[in-house]
Amino acid sequence: MSYDICSICGRFFDKSGRNYCDECYEKDKVEYKAVRDYVIQHKGCTVMEVSTITGISVKTIYRYINEGRIEIDEKSHNKLIRPID
Numbered sequence: 001m002s003y004d005i006c007s008i009c010g011r012f013f014d015k016s017g018r019n020y021c022d023e024c025y026e027k028d029k030v031e032y033k034a035v036r037d038y039v040i041q042h043k044g045c046t047v048m049e050v051s052t053i054t055g056i057s058v059k060t061i062y063r064y065i066n067e068g069r070i071e072i073d074e075k076s077h078n079k080l081i082r083p084i085d
Ligand SMILES: [Zn+2]
Pocket: 006, 007, 008, 009, 010, 011, 020, 021, 022, 023, 024, 025
């Protein structure tokens, strides 16, 4: 049996090909959907706005950006974001 360290919670978990343990993966799916839905419905919103409305941490939203799941508008000072897919 081989293990990975979850990149969200830092716990060991059975290697599954994902970067996250099952617990974080399930939580992440729900949180990402909330963020994605909000961004689709409010084009041009800011990270702070999404975080305030959805209750999902700014750190988590920036992780989505770093993972290429949500895009930042580099030209905007307000860092407008939109989902990739
Ligand atoms: Zn985890």
